[in-house]
Amino acid sequence: MRLAGFLGRSIVDRSGRELGAIHDVRLVKDGPPIGSFGASYRVHSLIAASPSIGVRLGLHREELKGPWPLKAIFRRVHAGIVTVHWNRVWSIEEDLVRLRSVLRTDEREVGLEDDPMGGTIMDAGLQLLDRQVVDVEGRMAGKVDDLDLEYSGEPGAPPRVAAILLGPGALAPRTAGRLGEWIAAVYGRVAEEPHPNAISFGVVKRIDNHVELMLPRDDLGIMGLEDWVRTHVISKIPGS
Amino acid sequence: MKKFFEIFLGILTAFGGFVDIGDLVANAETGARFGMGLAWVVVIGVIGIVLYAEMSGRVAAISGRPVFDVIRERLGARIALIDLVASLLINVLTVAAEIGGLALVIQLATDLNYLLWVPLTAAAVWIVIWKVRFSVMEKVFGITGLLLVVTAVALWRLDPDWGRLLSDAASVGPPATENWATYLFFAVALIGAAMTPYEVFFFSSGAVEEHWTRRDLMVNRANVYLGFPLGGLLSLAIMAGAAVVLEPRGIDADHLSQMALPVAVGLGRIGLAILYVGMFAAIFSAALETSLSAGYTVAQFYGWQWGKYVRPREASRFHLVVLLSIVVAVGLVLTTIDPIKLTEYSIVLSAAALPLTYFPILVVANDPSYVGESTNSRLTNAVGFVYLVLLLVVSIATIPLMIWTRAGA
Amino acid sequence: MRVRAWLFLLLLPACVAPARSASDYEHKAVDTAEAVLSSVQTGSLVARLGPEQALPPYLSVSLSDVERAAASARAVFLSIQPPDARSDEVRAELSPLLDRSEAALADARIAARRQDFGALTRSADELSSSASSLERFIDRFG
Numbered sequence: 001m002r003l004a005g006f007l008g009r010s011i012v013d014r015s016g017r018e019l020g021a022i023h024d025v026r027l028v029k030d031g032p033p034i035g036s037f038g039a040s041y042r043v044h045s046l047i048a049a050s051p052s053i054g055v056r057l058g059l060h061r062e063e064l065k066g067p068w069p070l071k072a073i074f075r076r077v078h079a080g081i082v083t084v085h086w087n088r089v090w091s092i093e094e095d096l097v098r099l100r101s102v103l104r105t106d107e108r109e110v111g112l113e114d115d116p117m118g119g120t121i122m123d124a125g126l127q128l129l130d131r132q133v134v135d136v137e138g139r140m141a142g143k144v145d146d147l148d149l150e151y152s153g154e155p156g157a158p159p160r161v162a163a164i165l166l167g168p169g170a171l172a173p174r175t176a177g178r179l180g181e182w183i184a185a186v187y188g189r190v191a192e193e194p195h196p197n198a199i200s201f202g203v204v205k206r207i208d209n210h211v212e213l214m215l216p217r218d219d220l221g222i223m224g225l226e227d228w229v230r231t232h233v234i235s236k237i238p239g240s
Numbered sequence: 241m242k243k244f245f246e247i248f249l250g251i252l253t254a255f256g257g258f259v260d261i262g263d264l265v266a267n268a269e270t271g272a273r274f275g276m277g278l279a280w281v282v283v284i285g286v287i288g289i290v291l292y293a294e295m296s297g298r299v300a301a302i303s304g305r306p307v308f309d310v311i312r313e314r315l316g317a318r319i320a321l322i323d324l325v326a327s328l329l330i331n332v333l334t335v336a337a338e339i340g341g342l343a344l345v346i347q348l349a350t351d352l353n354y355l356l357w358v359p360l361t362a363a364a365v366w367i368v369i370w371k372v373r374f375s376v377m378e379k380v381f382g383i384t385g386l387l388l389v390v391t392a393v394a395l396w397r398l399d400p401d402w403g404r405l406l407s408d409a410a411s412v413g414p415p416a417t418e419n420w421a422t423y424l425f426f427a428v429a430l431i432g433a434a435m436t437p438y439e440v441f442f443f444s445s446g447a448v449e450e451h452w453t454r455r456d457l458m459v460n461r462a463n464v465y466l467g468f469p470l471g472g473l474l475s476l477a478i479m480a481g482a483a484v485v486l487e488p489r490g491i492d493a494d495h496l497s498q499m500a501l502p503v504a505v506g507l508g509r510i511g512l513a514i515l516y517v518g519m520f521a522a523i524f525s526a527a528l529e530t531s532l533s534a535g536y537t538v539a540q541f542y543g544w545q546w547g548k549y550v551r552p553r554e555a556s557r558f559h560l561v562v563l564l565s566i567v568v569a570v571g572l573v574l575t576t577i578d579p580i581k582l583t584e585y586s587i588v589l590s591a592a593a594l595p596l597t598y599f600p601i602l603v604v605a606n607d608p609s610y611v612g613e614s615t616n617s618r619l620t621n622a623v624g625f626v627y628l629v630l631l632l633v634v635s636i637a638t639i640p641l642m643i644w645t646r647a648g649a
Numbered sequence: 650m651r652v653r654a655w656l657f658l659l660l661l662p663a664c665v666a667p668a669r670s671a672s673d674y675e676h677k678a679v680d681t682a683e684a685v686l687s688s689v690q691t692g693s694l695v696a697r698l699g700p701e702q703a704l705p706p707y708l709s710v711s712l713s714d715v716e717r718a719a720a721s722a723r724a725v726f727l728s729i730q731p732p733d734a735r736s737d738e739v740r741a742e743l744s745p746l747l748d749r750s751e752a753a754l755a756d757a758r759i760a761a762r763r764q765d766f767g768a769l770t771r772s773a774d775e776l777s778s779s780a781s782s783l784e785r786f787i788d789r790f791g
Contacts, residue, residue: 066615
């Protein structure tokens with residue numbers, strides 16, 4: 001299941017009232033351990049707002065120091081943010097996420113009290129998606145174009161982040177909608193590696209303003225296009 | 241001592257590398273049409289680029305994230321992609337303008353048709369990008385660009401009425417012979433020329449290329465706060481030269497030859513020769529920067545390896561984009577569109593694209609997860625926000641003004 | 650939307666709208682006179698620069714540039730259909746000025762390429778006098 005697929009989908013409660021569009025997914029680092037990363041990030045709650053414009057900028061966060069006119073504008077816009085715990089989700093449908101219960105209009109936090117967050121909190125959209133991935137040698141290894149969520153198998157447990165997804169297979173559906181999905185399919189047929197490219201979260205070393213890996217990028221099988229351009233174009237030019 | 245020398249060189253590089261074909265054309269044409277009447281706009285443009293270049297340099301030095309990384313991280317993949325397409329188109333147009341400008345300079349010096357020189361100069365630009373080390377490339381062409389100071393010397397030799405120049409510069413509003421629409425259109429062009437997005441893309445990527453860290457913030461500030469305003473003074477010298485020599489005679493600065501006229505009149509052959517070298521170096525430097533910026537923006541959006549700090553084979557896609565940008569730019573120039581026209585379009589379209597570039601920079605320069613404790617001061621935020629509003633207004637007004645005034649005809 | 654506007658604008662300079670009225674025609678006449686004046690004044694200034702002041706290629710290139718610009722402005726103007734009799738008079742008055750200017754610029758360009766500085770100075774005088782005539786025209790109709 002792709003995390004970015006959630007973004008933009010509407011959340012409706014049991015009575016059909018729309019609470020807003022999902023603009024972020026809150027993760028907590030207390031899921032089952034994965035690879036050498038330690039405890040994995042698992043889904044804690046969905047964050048919805050109406051409207052959701054400008055939330056990526058993160059201007060509503062306290063630690064952001066200014067400029068105050070922008071913060072003031074966006075604070076009003078985000079007065080209606082609703083945070084819904086994952087276990088209140090009834091079903092995930094094509095265009096929306098349906099909750100089990102009916103919400104009061106003034107409820108801002110739903111079901112959070114059941115789940116004390118036992119680890120580092122990370123908002124996927126704000127702090128993980130679209131970040132630069134850097135390998136152990138400090139070289140660029142792509143962007144976090146999407147995240148792969150998987151169920152660990154325990155009944156009732158929320159999904160955890162299993163892998164970083166990169167490349168056209170992951171990016172195209174996010175940027176170009178239906179057309180993007182077609183592009184991704186074509187790329188998958190043309191490229192030699194499985195698509196979309198994935199880096200298991202088990203080889204992530206740490207997450208800062210970028211994502212650092214424990215391995216060199218050439219060991220990850222994600223450099224297909226780069227290798228092709230190098231072999232067929234760049235290495236033909238003297239001095240490369 | 242070594243640090244002092246490094247700072248000194250950095251200032252000179254920023255000073256000499258400030259003016260490009262866009263600034264040359266915008267300031268000369270404006271001086272010929274409006275005298276010094278729009279000089280205040282140059283001041284505004286320079287303050288704007290100083291402010292935002294400092295921010296983007298600080299962000300890059302502390303977090304290692306250049307501007308386009310920030311644009312994607314803060315605006316999201318979809319909007320950033322739109323921004324990328326727009327920026328890339330304008331970027332390639334600007335590369336074409338710079339290469340066309342270089343060919344025009346050689347034509348002016350040799351009286352051989354500029355089209356002949358286009359492939360040669362483009363190849364030279366690419367070879368320098370391919371082979372020459374980043375810091376050497378920057379410094380050599382930037383510092384040689386200092387020869388443009390000949391425009392200020394020529395101005396002084398023309399012995400103008402300084403009082404009149406200053407009072408014109410301080411006045412706001414078009415002269416009797418022109419209307420507000422054309423006046424504002426030229427103002428928009430001047431802002432576009434002073435604050436062209438490629439400048440911050442290049443500046444912040446350059447900070448990473450040169451492995452700047454927190455300790456280099458001092459160098460960052462010196463380059464920007466001293467080097468850029470000095471470069472701005474050169475822009476004003478070009479404007480004043482046109483105001484003194486061209487405007488009173490009703491001469492429009494439509495051709496590079498007319499833009500060089502104030503120096504020819506003021507200093508004669510030697511001045512002209514120095515001007516040619518200075519123009520060539522400054523425009524060559526800009527051609528390098530814009531070509532690299534095309535590569536930087538695409539690679540930084542997709543997360544590819546970029547930069548001259550690794551061998552070309554380690555950043556193959558990046559170098560392919562740079563090469564293709566130069567090739568497309570050459571194609572554009574070879575369609576025989578007047579390079580001056582190309583320049584005019586590039587600076588005006590740059591003006592339209594400014595807010596998308598500068599908005600995320602302002603946000604991120606306040607974010608401790610990028611800059612730690614070095615977040616913006618209240619003054620920086622206040623001025624930065626005012627500029628953002630200004631740039632938004634400029635951006636919205638650009639295309640209507642261009643259509644209304646038929647591109648300043 | 651931005652891309653389309655840009656394409657449209659690339660075509661715009663090539664479009665020459667016909668003159669619908671006498672005053673419209675006069676405006677175009679004045680615009681043309683101003684454009685040619687810019688060329689003539691440039692030519693006049695450049696022609697007076699002489700061998701100490703300017704490098705020979707500079708003289709040739711600048712004079713060719715402005716000669717071409719003046720020729721283009723003249724051709725565009727002359728291709729516009731005068732809408733009425735009053736416009737015919739305007740055309741009759743401006744047309745010889747444009748011819749003279751273009752001839753003088755051509756002479757200057759030829760002299761510059763040959764590095765015949767005597768001829769260049771004579772063209773400079775001719776260009777100054779053309780400039781005055783154009784200025785008078787602009788004052789009358791502008």
